[in-house]
Amino acid sequence: MGLTSNELLVSAVLLxxxxxxxxxxxxxxxARRGWRAVSGRVGLLLATQVAVFVSVGLCANQTFGFYASWADLFGKERGEGVVVDHDFAGGGPLQVVDTQQVKVAGGSRPRVGGQIQKIDIVGRTTHIATPAYVYLPPEYFQSRYRTRTFPAAAVLTGYPGTAEALIKGxxxxxxxxxxxxxxxxxPMILVMLRPTVAPPRDTECVDIPGGPQTESFFAKDLPDAVSAHYRVGEKPGSWGIIGDSTGGYCALKLAVHHPEVYAAGAxxxxxxxxxxxxxxxxxxxxDEELRNSADLRWYLKHRPAPDTSLLVSSSKVGEADYQDTLKFIELVKSRRHTRISSIILDSGGHNFNTWRREIPGTLEWMSGRLSDR
Structure with missing residues (x-):
């Protein structure tokens, strides 16, 4: 049974x-004395506690999407299989491997509920291969919009995270x-994936010297592959990027470093x-320049202000980054061409419940800053 399967979770709870x-x-x-009775009590207590611990861990993993498989959990997933030197048999960098309906009323019909497509992407320039999910809105399948293009937003998890968590959690x-x-x-197209494109390593969306060129993958290969396959607007301003935690850092960095690609980053x-x-x-x-560029505050102080829009979120109580976020807002406000918005909650931890409260406002904000042409 897979690590994220419902059967495994139910079995663990029943046990x-x-x-x-x-x-x-x-x-x-x-309750008697003697080594057999004592060993029996210790064994039962230990087995029960382990079973409860495993059940809670599996439930948390189902909810928050920390690990996608047993190999991922035990660190056996390696990066050697990420780099390839060929395209898919279909000849393109993107291949649809599965579809699923959106869990909304009428979701069985794409014209009503839209559709989620599972895809595999191979970067033409970076040769990074990764799975992702694409949400297509209902309008994408309606005949009156058959010639229309749509804005798109890449949506990133935290680390380690799973792309499925963006849908289920x-x-x-x-x-x-x-x-x-x-x-x-x-209506927008959402491209949902995790920033961990060279598992199990956390590359922080950096072009690592002699290693995975993660920033280039997200700045060029991903939008190029998606735009070639789906009806995404081709003019500047058609793409945005959203993320939480590590994905949030990546989203801000990509918008700051590549405003010609991402008109907005949240x-x-x-x-x-x-x-x-x-x-x-x-x-x-x-590489000192690479290190400095990965520090967004240093970059905004020492490089020309990027023409992009940024959104940051935090909580007054429950988030360790609250003071850093206030300082970042003040820094961006001093840069002429860079625009900054924020969502500040009174309380909320570093978790899915907090982010679910922020996602509606984030999507509305993103929608207002992207063009469909």
């Missing part, structure tokens, strides 16, 4: 319940559908400088 009941039932028999397709239906945003609970830790390894290999 925990059975062990708890068994402990209560057998406890009187094991953060409900991006459902929220976009409801907002467009109510006239609060224009970072939910983002940070503003690439960290160096065991999950990232050495990102810069002594």
């Amino acid at each position: 925990a319940v059975l062990l708890f009941v068994g402990t209560v039932w057998l406890w009187p028999r094991l 953060l409900h991006y397709p459902q929220t976009a559908h409801e907002l467009a239906r109510d006239g609060r945003m224009q 970072g939910l609970s983002a940070y503003y400088k690439a960290p160096i830790d065991p999950t990232t390894g050495d990102l810069f290999h002594g």
Whole structure:
């Protein structure tokens, strides 16, 4: 059974319940002295606690999408398979491998509910290969819009994260559908994936010297592949990017570094400088300019102000980045061509519940800054 399968979660919960009941039932028999009775009590308590711990862990992983597979969980997923030197058999950098309906009323009909397509992408310039999900709004399938192009937004998870979590946990397709239906945003294409395109390494959307060219993948290969396959607007201003946590940092950095590609970037609970830790390894290999560029505050102080729009979010209570976010807002306000907006909650932690509260406003804000032509 897969790590994220419902069958595994149900089995773990049932095992925990059975062990708890068994402990209560057998406890009187094991209340005696002696090594056998003591060993029995210890064994039952240990097994029950492990089963409860596993059940809670599986439930949390289902909810927050930390790991996609057993290999991902145990660090066995390696990056060697990411780099390829050929295209798909179909001859293009993007291939649709599956479709699923959006969980809204009438979702079984794409003209009513839109559609989610699972895709595989191979970057033409970076040779990075990664899966993703594309949400197509209902209008994409309606005959009166058959010649229309649509704005698009890349949507990124945190690290490690799974692309499925953007659908199942953060409900991006459902929220976009409801907002467009109510006239609060224009119909948009959402390209949902995780920033971890060279698993298990956290590349922080950096072009690593001698390693994965992650920033180039998101700045060029991803929009090029999607625009070649779907009806996305071709003029500047057609693309935006959204992310939470690590994905939020990536979204802001890509909008700041590549305003000609991303007209708007939204970072939910983002940070503003690439960290160096065991999950990232050495990102810069002594390249001081690359290191400085990965610090958004340094970049905005020392480089020409990018013509782009930024949105940041945080909470007065519950988010460690609150003060950094206020300082970042003040810094951007001093730059003539860069526009800044914010969502500041009174309280909210670094979690899905907080981000679900911020996503409707974020999508509305993004919609108002992108063009469909």
